[in-house]
Structure formats: structure tokens, C-alpha cells
Amino acid sequence: MMSMGRLRILIIGNGGREHALAWRCRHEGHEVHVAPGNDGIAEDAVIHDVATSDHDGVVQLARRLNVDLVIVGPEQPLVEGVVDRLIHAGLRVFGPTAAAAELEGSKAAAKAFMARHGVPTARYQTVAHLADGLAALRSFAEPPVVKASGLAAGKGVTVPESLAEAEAAVRECLGDGRFGAAGSTVVLEQRLRGQEVSLFVLTDGTHAVTLLPAQDHKRVGEGDTGPNTGGMGAYCPAPVYDAATRGRVMESIVEPTLAGLRAEGRPFVGVLFVGLMIDETGAPFVIEYNCRFGDPEVQPLLYGLRAPIVPVMMAASAGALEASASLPGRPAATVVLASEGYPLKTRVGLPITGLDHHAPDVQLFHAGTRRDADGRWLTSGGRVLGVCARAETLRGALSRAYERCASIEFEGRQLRRDIGVRALS
Ligand SMILES: Nc1ncnc2c1ncn2[C@@H]1O[C@H](COP(=O)(O)OP(=O)(O)OP(=O)(O)O)[C@@H](O)[C@H]1O
Ligand SMILES: [Mg+2]
Incomplete structure (x- = not known):
């Protein structure tokens, strides 16, 4: 990868993910700004008091600083189209447009996309009315996973152990409106079994530059017990993801996903986070797509990385990656x-x-x-x-x-x- 001079980079967000990104960019020799950041991030970057929801403010800040690259951390502004705004203002951005970010913003749309393009995933049904949802539960051999279709800050998915639990989850979404509009459409999904792997694909829409396979720990308690969290830890590489699995994932999932989005006129630029389930035969299935880095997985991935990532992000943002590759990293x-x-x-x-x-x-x-x-x-x-x-x-x-x-x-x-x-x- 070509070397580059000192760039001025603006990162949007305020959590551990954005700190890891800021640390990495600074470590690679760049000038880093973060909005809104936090006091810990201030040790690695200049902090600006602009909220992630303030798209006008983000665009103005990026223009005022005259940055070479904007990296958007969280999903909410991506799904809401902040990248479209930034691009329209003439800025270089590592992150998907709203049309491409729909793969995370609507689980119903993501499932339909996978069906159109033959990407392996769990059998599913989309429902929008309580009575239909309750009836549809019975068409699955065991109680299906219940997912609010829209963004629900990691709280919209129930993996039930009983039909009663599945019914309660459907009622929460379609009866009680617990997730508002995000839960007014529900995806019911066959339960998959195996090991989960988080795969991060940096892409210009065509080429795929992957990081090491990672695993996170979502449950709060040891032995994967207790409620789900934003993530209690993560590590890389994940040994379950061997060379054979990698080949299957690239061929049956990553390539058709990128090609499908291109064919639909919404090439994905940024990092596509593919949540995978690898079954006992080594066959990979997509659990979900996200349109951004996952936290905490991004922390070990960027801290262990043995190659610069900023040149990859710059090339991807210009639609100009030269080839697909996998970036090397330490455990x-x-x-x-x-x-x-x-x-x-x-x-x-x-x-x-x-x-x-x-x-x-x-x-x-x-x-x-x-x-x-x-x-x-x-x-x-x-x-x-x-x-x-x-x-x-x-x-x-x-x-x-x-x-x-x-x-x-x-x-x-x-x-x-x-x-x-x-x-x-
Ligand atoms: N079909 C399935 N079979 C088995 N487990 C599943 C299935 N779908 C989801 N899960 C479990 O539920 C978790 C959350 O599901 P999913 O990733 O779709 O939701 P999310 O709220 O978008 O997550 P994130 O906050 O990581 O983006 C998964 O990591 C997995 O452990
Ligand atoms: Mg998700």
C-alpha cells in the first residue's frame, strides 16, 4: 500500500470504537479530530463539541477543518444519511450512503436482499401485525429468533427458549410498541447453531480488504449468561474461522453481497461488518449485516494490526482500492x-x-x-x-x-x- 503524508482526519462518535479509531489514526502519523469524543479520546485527538445527530454541524465542522477524510463511527447517523450530506458538500468519507446502510437499518430489507442474491442466511418471515406474528411463530420447527427490524441499540433481538418467550417478544414489538417504529416490522428467523464470528470488510464497493476474524462476548455474565450488553470483551483471531471457511465466506457471502449492492445501484463504501454463524460442518451463514465497525471487536483488531489502515480507508473512500487483501495482525x-x-x-x-x-x-x-x-x-x-x-x-x-x-x-x-x-x- 502506498505511503501517504500527514492527513487531517475527522472521526464522528464518542465511544470505545471511536477511541480505537482515533488512537490508530494518530499512531499512523495523522492529525486526528473527533466529534463529540470523550475525555479519554482527548488524549489522542482534538475534541469538538458537535453531536452525532447534528448532521449540519458535522458537515460544517468537516468543512471548517478542511479535513482529508471523515470516518463515521456509529450506525445511527449512517442510516440517517450523514454520508450523503458530507459527500454532497465535497468531502471524502469512509462510510456508506443511507441506501447502502439500509443493510443494517432494516433487518427486513437485509433479509430480502440476501434472498435476492442467494446469500446463505436463516430462513425467515417478516410480519407487521400482531395476529400475523403470533400465528407465524408456529410455522417454525422450534421457536424462532424475534427481531425488531429497525435500529434498536442492540436491544431488539430475542433468542427465545420457549414459544411463550417468543410470543412475548412479538407482543413487545407489535403490541406494546416498545421499540416504536423500529419494531413495527418484525423479522422471525430460524435459530442457527454454531460459533459466531465478526468479519470486517473494508471496501470501495468492489474490492474487499478484510481484518482478522474476531469474536465478541455479548452476555454480561461468565459462561455467556445473563442479559445482552454492548459487548463485554472481544478477541482476534477466531480459530473457528480457518482457511477453508474463509474461502467459503468470501465466495458465498462477501462477493455476492458487494456485487448485489453494486447491481442495485448502491455500492457499499466503508466497513461492512458481517455477523456470521459457522455451523458444525464449517458452513457459514449471515446472522446480520452492520454498516460500521463493531465495538469492542474493533479495539483488538486495530491495536493488533500490523499494516496501516488509513491508506485503505482513503483508497476505499475514493472508490480506488487496487485489490482485495487481508490485513495482517497480531493476536x-x-x-x-x-x-x-x-x-x-x-x-x-x-x-x-x-x-x-x-x-x-x-x-x-x-x-x-x-x-x-x-x-x-x-x-x-x-x-x-x-x-x-x-x-x-x-x-x-x-x-x-x-x-x-x-x-x-x-x-x-x-x-x-x-x-x-x-x-x-
Ligand atoms: N438466527 C439466529 N440464530 C441464532 N442466534 C441468533 C440468530 N439471530 C441472532 N442471533 C443472536 O442474537 C444476537 C443479536 O442478533 P443481531 O446481530 O441480528 O442483532 P443486533 O441487535 O443488530 O446486534 P448488533 O447490536 O451486534 O448489531 C446475535 O449476535 C446472535 O447471538
Ligand atoms: Mg446489528
């Missing part, structure tokens, strides 16, 4: 430190100690922290910090991350002690 892992009570009701504003200490090959990515007037660190959210480490082996990365976790304290701090264990056995 790496993130352990999330979360507040007491997360993901339900959490306490914030608690002092954090141990942040100033530095350990080699360990990096903290801030999600929910802030500094008070005296510069002391306080918790400010459910997920507080991603403690990320890299090494020559995954085992080494995990032990480095856990060692660093032991020196960070705040009241009620919770973490999972089993991040990555499946990959070690």
Missing part, C-alpha cells in the same frame, strides 16, 4: 470494565484509579469516562473502559489485559473473567 484482546448494574441501571460519577500507569503492549480505550474540574477520572457510562492488549499469542494478550485490569479500580467494577477462553481450548 489481541479487549476486556471491558463495566459499571455496577450494567446493562440495566448503572451508577456513574465514581472515581477511577490506576489509569496513569503504562504497561507495554497494553492500551486503554475509553467508553464511559470523564474528568472532573480537578482532572480526576470518573465513570460516566455503563461500559467504562476497554482494556486492550496484544502479544505473539492470544493467551499472552489475554494475560496482559487481565493483569492491567487488576490495577484499575472503581466502585462496583464488573468484568468477565472468561474472555477468549473458547479460543484457548
Whole structure:
């Protein structure tokens, strides 16, 4: 990949994902701005007080700074079309247009897209009325997964253990309106079994540059128990994704997806996050598409990366990637430190100690922290910090991350002690 001079980059978002992106861009020698960012990100970038929902403000900021590249972190502004606005204003953007981001914004549309293009995925049915939804549940051999079609901040999916649980989930969406318009259409989906893998594909719409396969841990409790969260940890690479599986994924999923979007006049530029289920025979199925980096997976992926990513993003944003490739990286892992009570009701504003200490090959990515007037660190959210480490082996990365976790304290701090264990056995 060609080398490039120092670029000015604007990143939109305020969590651990955006901190990892900012750290990476700065590490590659670029000038980094983030809006709205957080106090932890301020250690790696210039922070601007513009909300992700303020598309006018984002466009104005990007123009005022005269940035060379804008990277949009979260899904909401992507689905709402902030990239279309930025492109219209003459800016270079790494991120999909609203039309391409629909693959995340509407699960019903994504399933129909996969059906049109022969992409392997679970059998499904879309319903929009309560009575139809309840009746349709019975056409599946076992209770299907129930999904609010629209964006629901990671809370719109139920994997039921009984028909009663599936019915309750359908009622929440189509009866009680719990997710508003996002739940007014529901996708019912055959339950798949196997191992989940997160695959990130950087693309200009045609070529695919992949990162290492990653796995995250969504449940709050050890042994994958308790409610779903934004993610309690992640690691890469995922051993289940071997060379044979990779070949099948690229041929049967990534290529037809990119080609399908091109054929429909909405080429995808940015990072396509393919959530995969690999069954016991090694066959891959798409669980979902997202139109952005996943957090915390992005943390170990970017921290362990052995090749520059900014040139890939620049080329992709210009529709000018030269070839498909996979970027090399070291094994790496993130352990999330979360507040007491997360993901339900959490306490914030608690002092954090141990942040100033530095350990080699360990990096903290801030999600929910802030500094008070005296510069002391306080918790400010459910997920507080991603403690990320890299090494020559995954085992080494995990032990480095856990060692660093032991020196960070705040009241009620919770973490999972089993991040990555499946990959070690
Ligand atoms: N068909 C399925 N079979 C088995 N498990 C599933 C299925 N669909 C979803 N799941 C489980 O539910 C989780 C969430 O589903 P999905 O990824 O579609 O929702 P999401 O809310 O968009 O997630 P994210 O916040 O990661 O984007 C998956 O990671 C998987 O563990
Ligand atoms: Mg999703």
C-alpha cells in the first residue's frame, strides 16, 4: 500500500470504537479530530463539541477543518444519511450512503436482499401485525429468533427458549410498541447453531480488504449468561474461522453481497461488518449485516494490526482500492470494565484509579469516562473502559489485559473473567 503524508482526519462518535479509531489514526502519523469524543479520546485527538445527530454541524465542522477524510463511527447517523450530506458538500468519507446502510437499518430489507442474491442466511418471515406474528411463530420447527427490524441499540433481538418467550417478544414489538417504529416490522428467523464470528470488510464497493476474524462476548455474565450488553470483551483471531471457511465466506457471502449492492445501484463504501454463524460442518451463514465497525471487536483488531489502515480507508473512500487483501495482525484482546448494574441501571460519577500507569503492549480505550474540574477520572457510562492488549499469542494478550485490569479500580467494577477462553481450548 502506498505511503501517504500527514492527513487531517475527522472521526464522528464518542465511544470505545471511536477511541480505537482515533488512537490508530494518530499512531499512523495523522492529525486526528473527533466529534463529540470523550475525555479519554482527548488524549489522542482534538475534541469538538458537535453531536452525532447534528448532521449540519458535522458537515460544517468537516468543512471548517478542511479535513482529508471523515470516518463515521456509529450506525445511527449512517442510516440517517450523514454520508450523503458530507459527500454532497465535497468531502471524502469512509462510510456508506443511507441506501447502502439500509443493510443494517432494516433487518427486513437485509433479509430480502440476501434472498435476492442467494446469500446463505436463516430462513425467515417478516410480519407487521400482531395476529400475523403470533400465528407465524408456529410455522417454525422450534421457536424462532424475534427481531425488531429497525435500529434498536442492540436491544431488539430475542433468542427465545420457549414459544411463550417468543410470543412475548412479538407482543413487545407489535403490541406494546416498545421499540416504536423500529419494531413495527418484525423479522422471525430460524435459530442457527454454531460459533459466531465478526468479519470486517473494508471496501470501495468492489474490492474487499478484510481484518482478522474476531469474536465478541455479548452476555454480561461468565459462561455467556445473563442479559445482552454492548459487548463485554472481544478477541482476534477466531480459530473457528480457518482457511477453508474463509474461502467459503468470501465466495458465498462477501462477493455476492458487494456485487448485489453494486447491481442495485448502491455500492457499499466503508466497513461492512458481517455477523456470521459457522455451523458444525464449517458452513457459514449471515446472522446480520452492520454498516460500521463493531465495538469492542474493533479495539483488538486495530491495536493488533500490523499494516496501516488509513491508506485503505482513503483508497476505499475514493472508490480506488487496487485489490482485495487481508490485513495482517497480531493476536489481541479487549476486556471491558463495566459499571455496577450494567446493562440495566448503572451508577456513574465514581472515581477511577490506576489509569496513569503504562504497561507495554497494553492500551486503554475509553467508553464511559470523564474528568472532573480537578482532572480526576470518573465513570460516566455503563461500559467504562476497554482494556486492550496484544502479544505473539492470544493467551499472552489475554494475560496482559487481565493483569492491567487488576490495577484499575472503581466502585462496583464488573468484568468477565472468561474472555477468549473458547479460543484457548
Ligand atoms: N438466527 C439466529 N440464530 C441464532 N442466534 C441468533 C440468530 N439471530 C441472532 N442471533 C443472536 O442474537 C444476537 C443479536 O442478533 P443481531 O446481530 O441480528 O442483532 P443486533 O441487535 O443488530 O446486534 P448488533 O447490536 O451486534 O448489531 C446475535 O449476535 C446472535 O447471538
Ligand atoms: Mg446489528
